[in-house]
Amino acid sequence: MKTFESSTEYRPVIGFEIHVELATKSKMFSPAPNNPDEKTPNTNIDEIVTAQPGTLPVANKEAIRLAAMVGLAINCTIDEWSKFDRKHYFYPDLPKGYQISQYDEPISKNGYLDIIVPGSLSASSDSASLPEGENNKVLRSKRIGITRAHLEEDAGKNVHPEGLSYSLVDYNRAGCALLEIVTEPEIESGEEARVFLTELRNIIRYLGASDCDMEKGTMRCEPNISVRKPGETTLPKYKCEVKNINSFKFAEAAINYEIARQTEILMEGKIPKQVTMGWDEKNGVTVEQRSKEEANDYRYFPEPDLPVLQFTKEYLDKLRAEMPELPAQKSARFKSEYKLDDAAVENLINWKELTFYFEEVVSEIDEWLAQDSGDDLKASATDRQQLIKAAANWCLQDFSAMLNAKLINPQDSAVTPENFAELLKLIQRGKISGSAAKTVFKTMFEKGGEPLSIIDDLGLHQVSDESAIESAIDKVILANAKAVTDYKAGAEKSFGFLVGQTMKELKGKGNPQVINTQLKKKLKD
Template identity: 45%
Template sequence: MPGGLPVPNKKAIEWTLLLGLALRCEIPLRSKFDRKNYFYPDLPKGYQISQYDEPFCINGRVSLPGGDVRIHRVHLEEDAGKLLHKTLEGSKVSLIDFNRAGVPLVEIVTEADIHSGEQAREFLKKLHQIIRYLDISDADMEKGSMRLEPNISVRPAGETHLPAYKVEVKNINSFSFVKKAIEYETDRHIGYLEKGEKPPLETRGWNEAKGATFTQRRKEDAADYRYFPDPDIPPIVWEKVYIESLRKQLPELPDAKKERFVKAFGLSEYDASQITDSVERASYFESAIRAAKEGPFATPDITPKAIANWIINKKADETMEPAQLIQTIKTSTSVEEVSDAVVLKAIASVTTANPKAVSDFKAGKEQSKMFLFGNVLKLLKGKGDKKRIMELLQEKLK
């Protein structure tokens, strides 16, 4: 508002520091805000409050199966407005939505450790998961709560230095779109380089309908923005004890939770990854384990593995009470007992009706036994202990 002075959002700063700690960043004890000067319709005051050379968090990393991706910095800035390109009354116009302008926005910048669209997708999914675990944002990309902006350049095979150019693709709202945009840009850059030309430094957008990027504006560098310390916001100095108090607030993060589930519950790496995919699913899983051990539906013989399978295979709606899930598993896995006499009668009926399968088994064709076994189960309508049924069938076939 005209005449208003900026006031840093304490909670946004605290959440930025928590994110930095979760990404294993260093937290410098001194930070400041700067003015980033540029003219664009989505920023009518002509500058953005951001951080230039003293961000809140530096030198972190995210571990992936293919290796670490280093985090260069995590800084806080204000969001700009949203441009909407429309056709009104036959004329093409650009509208501006200022509802999100001035809202705190955290920006995470990686080092040049990502070498493919697929690796970028994996990194972003992991980052999204960590943010959701911290509960500092819903990171809903459809609503613009998390926006993805890859910077892309290509270097000839054998070279080790970074190319002297980069192209940024702005405001992508899907992991798969990021992958496609990187792959498209990589091919486009190679086309330039093979002709002995350097791709132009520019900012581009992604058009999913066309499966292609498009030019938005030329790429600025730091000198173009004429950064200087914001005179209305004093530098921020932390005490180590405060940073450590924030570190103690960190929840159990996805990788640590996955490792614990493997060790404590005997889950496979795959099952543990699926269960810890979201903090809500992981919490539901542990609540179900407690329900299996205690309470009115306690069933100690239902294993964590069985519970995980039900959740992973979506047999259980996570809106179902954990105790109800345990009761459902118990009911579905309980076996209605039948006497040996009933089983033997069913076996006799199946073997009489399938003499060729019996003779094939006796001739050494093991699969014939499974054919007979399946028909016995079908005749018994799933009742009876399968292990006992197989024992009686084998005795009959001797």
Template identity: 40%
Template sequence: MLTKRQPPGILGGQMTNPTYELVCGMEVHAELKTASKMFCGCKNDPFGAEKPNSHTCPVCLALPGALPVANKKAIEWTIMLGLALGCKINLFSKFDRKHYFYPDLPKGYQISQYDLPFCYDGKLETSFGTVRIHRIHLEEDTGKLLHKKINGEDVSLIDFNRGGVPLIEIVTEADIHSPEQAKEYGKKLREILRFLEISDCDMDQGGMRLEANVSVRPVGTTEMPSYKTELKNINSFKFMEQAINFEMKRQEKLLAAGETVVQETLGWNVSTQQTFSQRSKEEAEDYRYFPDPDLPPIRFTQAQIDVIKKSLPELPTQIVERWENEYQIEPRFGTKLFNTASEANIFESLFSSAKNKKVALDKLASALVNKQVSLPAVESDVEKIINEFAKLNSVEDVDTGELKATIQTILSENPDVKEKYAKGEKQVIGFLMGQVMRVSGKKLDPAAVRATILLSLEK
């Protein structure tokens, strides 16, 4: 009797080929695009600065005697993001000092938030499932280090233009179970940040930074793994996906061989396509957090939070859904049309105005996406674009006399056409139409041209 071959690792006996699943949480940092820095009035434009250390002051240079004062807009935007991600808001909140020594951190501590972040317990939906947001807090960015050799000596050069820029940190639970999901999460988060117009999220400029905590566990188990490695300093979604993939396989191999995974910080080497160790995480750093005595605490009323909530724009997924229902615009077009809330508003005006004029909205959307009409930059462009679209589908008035004359000219240049038509070769009509259109150089109403050609041929 033939026994059916069992697939590996199933049903009783030894698991000969256990499969592991990814257990991953992400930490994303995004620079807020306020006009000024988080705790001082210096210009917030690190990438656009003319020269290094030209956007600094006593506060962000940490001179003796300097004191921080919190940027109200940065706080409001943090609450706004939290509400957009369905978070609860801590009505009482504060800033804490996080201590460690590093040349790009001039005070020797970073002003951040420890146990009372502005936002907590939110979520972001991905096609793979919900990713819970553990917390969102506000802190200040560090300066930038450049490594160089000067006169044979290895040195680091420090630029504090970026020091003190407001930085929002979004931390998820370990709900991410595939590199693809990590990528989608990152992209969706970026979309929301850009949509709310609080961050440009330019990854090349360090405006958005991704970190992933990676562990694996056998499929079917639910316990949190006892270790994790931290992937840091990865500045593209593609590299993040590759790094997580690599790291998963590396960890699986170690665990399958009965070894333990060392808890450490890893970077991604693009050329070798491997993760590499940056720093051992055996001993977690002792940041000696305590509430910053220079900054009085923040206390919101529920009414103030409600005002911010009301001011939240409709989010991208909601807009696209509504446009499908209200305007019959296919989501594949809807999602391509806007990046920010301001842009979405302008399209809203366009579509509602076009709807009133009984324009074919699905065709309009297609024309916009295919760039057959210009994209509206401001509200006042709406009328102009509706006209452009109308012209696209309209035809020129036919001068019957001119048309007859054109047809006669073509027929005399092509004497065999009439014969062919008489024999029943109907395709000559198409030939004639093409010729007429070409010669006249205008966009003529095809039906009228056809009719006139037929008349001429019948003669």
């Protein structure tokens, strides 16, 4: 494998074309179902998808709503009207011989997305320093311009069966609603690219507009990369597009590889060819796919089968009112209100379903605190914070591990947020030890059920009753005179032994704090 030294001589300029398959029930212009998981070829089709003579498109209202929501979330302008155009080219996966897309009046344009990236400031970035993060890394905010986001329809897939002299076409994906998002060439490193893509994906996921699964192809990213000397403000005369990227990690790697490759060519005094590269995931390299033909002539013209799209102020106001809390806002709130650390927040936010679940647990906690404020546990702010922090930890550790092992989302597990919160409450109240709680949680995950009844079934109640503990300690002191003497003589180790013996006497269910205090008191006597 060829490797390159990274060079400080050149800096990259990167723009993205991102295709997102919208999570609509039916296709962009037909009632045929949209289902990216369909495995049997040519099942999600109808006369419109297969472009039978005489068929006409009807625009999917939900796709338009989702596209407008994404546009608003990435700070785009949505004009009063927008239109569809036909983009012509011949390919077997394109049934009509044209794709219905948007040419000069995209649904949204001129937006931006602020991302937070680690590292030094770059001269051309529109950025401001942020306070130091947890890991003492300097963080900065950077604004990436969004040129446009437009609606179009997806193509099918050509299949080339090995050893056969013909190809096949699967139209299951043909006609699915696609949102194409185009950025300004303002991304300046592989890392910035990864952070940008993650932020964008989170926004789209939180809007419920798409599951943005790179592997399934419901999100596809194509960076256009070129490099230039620091201080240069004009765009280089060439750019290389990279295709076949199916994860953000690969996007970052492909970009880093391209930067080095192009830099080497420029260092030799040559100019890189304007080509489309493909990411070779096995070898970690980009490979030339084809020379970029002279600008294609797509013969765009306004789609006469569809009326102009009109966006009234009322409609857009309604969408703004329906806008859910976006990941950046949520993340800021988790930090300020819940006092969660940066890493925990990032891990939560990047898993939308877990974040939603976590928030349900928090609201269970709040409900319980509100009801229980007269009980033995005061509904204090500290309690809340402790419980919420515990909820985050449990979500990110034991729960995440179990969910990942089964490849499911929290909502698909047997643990309800109510039972989850109940368990946290029992731990905090000292009704169960931390280690016993893990056993209980495992049972809750595997079989479902309320923590209290599981504790009963498994006999895991923690003994906090002082008289029971006292009598156990008395027995242990009587039976272990030597250890008592050693402890009194200053052997700290013996204390631990006595704690262990007491716990054993209590069949492991003793409250360690109560044992500690009681034992210390007894030994002083």
